[in-house]
Amino acid sequence: MKRTAKEFDYSKDTEELAALAKALSHPARIIILKHLSQLDSCYTGDLVDVLPLAQATVSQHIKELKNIGLIDGEVNPPKVKYCINQKKWNKAQKLFDTIFEQDFKKFKCC
Amino acid sequence: MKRTAKEFDYSKDTEELAALAKALSHPARIIILKHLSQLDSCYTGDLVDVLPLAQATVSQHIKELKNIGLIDGEVNPPKVKYCINQKKWNKAQKLFDTIFEQDFKKFKCC
DNA sequence: ATTGTATATCGCAAATATACGATAGTTATT
DNA sequence: AATAACTATCGTATATTTGCGATATACAAT
Structure with a gap:
């Protein structure tokens, strides 16, 4: 976490994408999001039953x-x-797209 | 990491998506991927200059x-x-899509 | 052979993340 | 008022991540 003399800032979008990716970086959170995004609402109580984790x-x-x-x-x-925040959800979708939309027309190597 | 009596396995796709998200969960790794996905190849030497981090x-x-x-x-x-592995890249794209492709036609709350 | 350039790995310190039990809080029901 | 149902938070233990300096390695050029 220490910053060397090499001063530098990541862009806002890069920081936000990294933070969103971190939110998705645990299977339990993915399951929670999948549940919520497939219903119109959801209770945490249900989720505890679906996950191999303690309520806390x-x-x-x-x-x-x-x-x-x-x-x-x-x-x-x-x-x-709990419900999905649609605004943030769409923003996330957009940010992930900016990374993955490359179609590698130019790629020759590997 | 301890598993309670509550036996449970996350699905393969869920595990893989979580692992991919974890790979994207740091700004430095996002920058590296962006660089690599926008060129046809890249040297790590360049990357050290672009990032606020030590070579190690x-x-x-x-x-x-x-x-x-x-x-x-x-x-x-x-x-x-270094180059992007296109096969894995496309798999990643697909997995993220399965989460984000929801369009919330049904959503009323929040 | 020595130097330069570039990367990988080791060993360590500090910060974060993960998980749980215990406990507290809130409302509905009895 | 007591109980039930459900969630949040606190405290704590353990594991993982992040970062760096030092060092090892490999090849090119001198």
């Missing part, structure tokens, strides 16, 4: 997804409804 | 990308040519 751990993963903005939570105890 | 650290990031299979290295000391 699932809650933590949900918190990370909330922090990055990929999901919103509507608190209504004893239940909390 | 860049080499480590490259190793991670190699391990996951996103890039190939053609060893030819004192230079090593």
Whole structure:
């Protein structure tokens, strides 16, 4: 984490894409996102049953997804409804596209 | 990492997507991939100049990308040519698509 | 043979991430 | 008021990631 004399900043988009990728970098969070993106809403309670993890751990993963903005939570105890944040979701889609849309017309090597 | 009594396996695709996302979860690795995907080949030497990191650290990031299979290295000391592995790249593109292709026709909440 | 150029690996330190049990909080139901 | 159902947070242990300097290695050019 230490910065050397070599001063440098990554671009905003690069930072955001890296952060989004980190959010997707755990199987549990992928499952959570898949569930939420396939329904119109979802309860965390269900998710604990679907995942091989303790409730506290699932809650933590949900918190990370909330922090990055990929999901919103509507608190209504004893239940909390979570949904995909469509705006952030679309932004994520766009950012991943900018990386993967290369079609390698030019590639000759390897 | 400990597994409780709650036995469970994530699907192959979920595991692979998570692993690919982890590979993209650092700005330096995104920059490396962007460089490689925009050229037909690239030398690590260039990359060290472009990144705010020591040579050892860049080499480590490259190793991670190699391990996951996103890039190939053609060893030819004192230079090593790296390229995108197109097969894995296309697989990655497909896997990310399966997550993000949702268009939220059904969404009403949030 | 020595120097220059470029990369890989080792060993270590510091920071993050992952997971869980225990506990607290909130509302609905009895 | 007590219980049930469900989630969040705290504290803690362990594992992984990140970063760097030092060193080893390989070839090209002098």
